[in-house]
Amino acid sequence: DNPLQLWIPYIDTYVEEFLRLEGLGDSDTNTCPKYLCQSGLEPKYRCNDCQDHQICCADCMLSGHVAQPYHRIQMWNGSFFSHTDLKELGLKVQLGHPLGVPCTLPVAAYDNDFTVIDSDGVHQISLFFCGCQQALSHTVQLLRARLFPSTTIAPKSAATFRILETFQMLSFTSKVSAFEFYKAIERRANNTGCILIPPIVQDRYHVFLRIIREWRHVRMLKRAGRGHSASGVKGTSSGECAVLCPACPLPGINLPDNW
Numbered sequence: 001d002n003p004l005q006l007w008i009p010y011i012d013t014y015v016e017e018f019l020r021l022e023g024l025g026d027s028d029t030n031t032c033p034k035y036l037c038q039s040g041l042e043p044k045y046r047c048n049d050c051q052d053h054q055i056c057c058a059d060c061m062l063s064g065h066v067a068q069p070y071h072r073i074q075m076w077n078g079s080f081f082s083h084t085d086l087k088e089l090g091l092k093v094q095l096g097h098p099l100g101v102p103c104t105l106p107v108a109a110y111d112n113d114f115t116v117i118d119s120d121g122v123h124q125i126s127l128f129f130c131g132c133q134q135a136l137s138h139t140v141q142l143l144r145a146r147l148f149p150s151t152t153i154a155p156k157s158a159a160t161f162r163i164l165e166t167f168q169m170l171s172f173t174s175k176v177s178a179f180e181f182y183k184a185i186e187r188r189a190n191n192t193g194c195i196l197i198p199p200i201v202q203d204r205y206h207v208f209l210r211i212i213r214e215w216r217h218v219r220m221l222k223r224a225g226r227g228h229s230a231s232g233v234k235g236t237s238s239g240e241c242a243v244l245c246p247a248c249p250l251p252g253i254n255l256p257d258n259w
């Protein structure tokens, strides 16, 4: 059998289902369908990145995204799903404590404006550092949350480790440039190409370039075992981080004794 030939009679169904996903489908717009929801709020939000694509109320959308602050959400405005985001809905990301544990002295990111570059877009989030007595530096708090800070002083943006791992692998396998990659990520959230149409997020391409450069350097030092050396990174000798060529004959490694 030829799967492509067999698919042809179903093309209309596929197109119709694609269109159905753009609209409300058979969603109930009066009561929130989430199990045990008692908010009484109008269900009009849906998430494009969750497996569960049904609409729900603002309360359920927030409680379902405590651990997923970079998901792209939409709001039904009566005619179509328009853009909104979790920050607008009131989602706060707290660093320095286990998820769900409140901080007694939260410190908002500078200007309450923090940008995160992740795989599904460049997002503006409401980020709070821990200001408790035992609090670590803001940079370390970000790194522990697997967020690579753009600067070491008062960071205003970061990239997730997930997106940096993806980019590094893609740059090896597909030779994609940082510019093309960043533009694709940006368009995952706003495909108009116009910065005046929401979601409005400042260009962070140059930030991304700097982060990538630092990320690669840190990974190289980690792999070379420099983190376990008492002399630290400063004690790295010339050529120490180079990877040995596996094809070159090296005495004691891939050459027989008395060669």
Ligand SMILES: [Zn+2]
Pocket (backbone or CB within 6 Å): 047, 048, 049, 050, 065, 068, 071, 072
């Ligand atoms: Zn989601």
Ligand SMILES: [Zn+2]
Pocket (backbone or CB within 6 Å): 032, 033, 034, 037, 038, 039, 056, 057, 058, 059, 060, 061
């Ligand atoms: Zn609800």
Ligand SMILES: [Zn+2]
Pocket (backbone or CB within 6 Å): 096, 097, 102, 103, 104, 105, 106, 130, 131, 132, 135
């Ligand atoms: Zn705290």
